Ligand SMILES: [Ca+2]
């Protein structure tokens with residue numbers, strides 16, 4: 136009887152081997168490159184509490200519009216449902232009059248009354264954490280608001296650099312010590328100022344349990360301050376994340392700040408190319424590949440850079456597309472497909488999911504509208520799901536296998552997983568013939584968005600896409616067998632084994 140069972144089981148076991156999926160590695164320690172960040176300008180996102188609407192004027196783009204912590208708490212599920220894992224919020228500290236954006240500090244140790252109370256902010260952090268989402272807060276240590284009380288205090292004369300404009304933006308001394316836009320420039324070389332700022336930044340972490348800082352105007356503050364800052368913040372929370380704004384188009388200049396211990400930087404050089412390549416069709420993607428090559432050369436960990444299409448300081452991507460007479464959602468989807476499937480932490484500015492329009496500041500800070508079309512919302516939710524489930528998209532190597540006038544094929548590889556990303560940035564249907572040698576012999580590429588299947592034909596994988604569309608393919612061994620057939624075989628074998636087992640049991644019972 137044993138021998139009979141063995142004979143039956145051998146083909147069954149062989150067969151079931153077809154279905155064994157590669158076991159995913161146990162989730163390693165938390166990696167920031169797995170995050171997807173939703174960036175909110177608090178005043179413009181959602182008004183959840185009208186009792187704090189002091190001097191709100193929604194018709195004035197430079198006045199408070201009423202957005203607050205309560206409004207964000209009310210929308211945490213909305214944000215999570217799109218697949219975001221972290222929020223970056225504009226500064227929360229008390230600002231002087233008209234400082235709706237948060238960058239004109241009046242009191243470093245208070246929350247802005249228009250946004251709510253400290254207790255409400257802590258509730259926001261707690262509610263985000265309950266949903267497995269992290270909170271990154273914007274922090275400004277370069278300057279204060281125009282009328283800060285310290286300017287009048289005799290014993291604080293050394294707290295600011297002399298009032299000078301930056302005339303030569305290539306002169307690092309001027310960039311660090313000049314007053315940008317006339318904002319009083321703090322003197323971080325003064326030990327008193329330095330320890331005030333460090334204590335303040337640590338206090339917010341301890342008090343509110345936030346997970347990271349987005350550091351404003353990094354290049355306007357000396358590097359040695361940032362070195363001390365980074366060390367100090369990590370003593371409060373080991374995994375505390377620092378993402379710096381070094382606004383410069385030269386990756387070497389930006390990368391020069393990584394020696395300070397700041398973990399990550401928003402990628403302005405990539406932003407420039409992303410908007411250029413995707414705001415209108417028929418642009419080659421190869422320049423994006425060049426940006427990646429630079430990033431790999433200049434950064435210790437280019438995978439942790441923050442990638443973005445627009446932010447509160449530049450015109451919205453939607454506007455860039457409109458200026459080129461394009462349909463913004465079509466352009467946005469391609470750009471987002473690229474961002475979500477290539478290295479870096481995608482940072483999505485609120486309103487991108489509804490193709491919100493806006494020119495230069497403050498027009499790029501229009502009020503969010505939660506009743507708009509769901510087209511892009513559905514698309515980024517799907518992209519986020521793929522990014523979450525396919526480690527090659529966040530951790531993998533990247534290689535552009537093909538680029539022809541805007542039709543691009545990109546390969547990502549991580550451990551056992553290979554993923555192919557196809558982007559057709561043209562206005563015509565395209566077919567990219569990928570030579571078999573570049574991928575492997577008997578593989579099948581299955582589209583995760585369309586379920587389309589691509590197999591080796593005559594030494595090529597012919598990857599075809601409609602105009603202005605993208606696809607992400609999983610790559611598996613070509614089983615050569617179709618799923619319904621295999622399913623039927625399993626049922627037959629399974630049934631047969633069950634029958635034998637039942638017979639043995641019956642016989643055993645009978646013998647007993
Ligand atoms: Ca309000």
Ligand SMILES: [Ca+2]
Pocket residue numbers: 277310311312313320321355356
């Ligand atoms: Ca400065």
